[in-house]
Amino acid sequence: MPTLLLTAHDCVGHVHLIIGSNSIANARCAKSLEVSAKPIVIAPEDAEVHYALKDKIDAGHVERRTAGFQDDDLTRWGREEIDNIVDAVFVVLGGKESMAIRTHISTLCRRLRIPVNVLDSPNLCTFSLPSTHSDGPLQIGITTSGKGCKLATRIRREIASLLPPNFGSAVELLGTIRRRIWEEDHRSHQALEDHTAVAETEEDDIPAQKPTFNQLISESDHAAAKTRRIRWLSQICEYWPLRRLASITDADIDRILQSYTTVVPSATATASTPPLDIPTLELRAQPQPRIILAGSGPGSPSLLTLATHRAILTATVILADKLVPSAILDLIPRRTPLHIARKFPGNAEAAQSELLTLGLEALQNGHTVLRLKQGDPYIYGRGSEEFAWFEERGYKPIVLPGITSALSAPLFAQVPATSRGVSDQVLICTGTGRKGKAPEPPVFNASMTVVFLMALHRVGELVGSLLAPSLPSPADEEKGGEDYVVVNGGGWPEDTPCAVVERASCSDQRVIRSTLQFVVQAVEAEGSRPPGLLVVGKACEVLKGRGGARWVVEEGFEGFEGLDDVVGLYGGGGEMREMVAERVRERGDV
16 A cells, blocks of 8 residues: 555635535534534435534534535535635445445546545545644644554554643744744844945944954854754754643743753663563572462552562563553563453453463463453452462462552542442442343432443443333332332433543543433443443532533543652653562562
């Protein structure tokens, strides 16, 4: 496949034609509005329109044409200055039956040299939209050239998470510096010309000349000054830490321009010592095989226990759950074999069996095996099953606890699991029973907070069961027992507050605050970012509400902001890792 040319277009006032009315059409319209373009949706009168797109149409932000697509739509609805030809076309029709019309539209667009993007048909596209991170003038676009949009989205999130907050403001100020350098260059050049003109005047009453009168001032002096300033700006961009750049101020700009002659030392790199003495580990005489079941916490390396961190550094084989975040896996020494569970719907049991078999084989070969789990190994982590399985085969596991996301994720979302006068009970449930079977929903209790793990992939079904009424048993009605119910529904009110917490404690944490009435729509509209959980109950609005909106979305994690300098927490390395590694070298234990 040829390399694509990545460009950034000024789309202000452009006309974008969106053919289709599904959720993708809504996303395309949102992107067009974001760049100040004018989206026009082509959707027949009887077409089903995505609810969010309908809101945009009703609000007048998006124009809808109900006649269905006609060939002359491409040359009818565009801007007058370019003969009414539209600027771009997005075809979001799905299904095999739409292939003919998609191909036809693509052919027409190519003939008219109109950029066209066709959903799930790279061969029909003349351009694609990268996954973008925008922060003021700063834009970062990631594309996999149609090979994996989800991967592009993840890469974009990973890169964006490395940037300091509000880094776009720093980019804006650096642009100001560059502009002021240009202005200074112009003033310097003008001053040189004025000086030359004065020197060439011949007046009878001219005063005594200054000592610098005979100093040669050439065009090369002006060029040298300009070079110094540009080099200084380049060195700032290259060598200053990003956090320093992010905190740049107008006063910094003045100091930079005034001190452009200061020599900026070149960056130096220091080799870091390896966390473990590899030769010493290799020379250990026949270590005793052992199996460790450990919880990795909700996601951030800062929430690992010291015991689990030591186990990560000393294990000779690691078997990890699929949802253990990459920041945790990055702590694993490169020499240590790592196997990640290949679990997906329909393959969970086979993947679990594979992990157990691999663990047993490694133990029989004398290895220290770390079974690394998300959260806590005994909170829906099948830890007890694995403990019994290995113990039956002669290997009694060491179990290391982890901070469970069931309690920490709500905390990071500013949802107290209990709150006096609001919630005096916490119930942890699974959203997926054995072999994918839906579990019975908990019956409504106004003073209870319910946390559902492994539930977002079937959130619609789960919320439906919570909202369904709980019917009294006829036998219990005769006894007057109102508390006895047939649990075929939870009977929860639609206005019950809830929160979806995804990738808790990670840099790309996301919280969606809503109610049971709208949370399914919210998840559909915002998409999924596993791992995640659902919190239900009045406690969800004790500290932070929605302001009357159907749902609100909060991006990012700031739970440890400023804490690193106080207690030396780490994120994928740092002082704690070095300290633990040194202790491991000294003692040689887990």
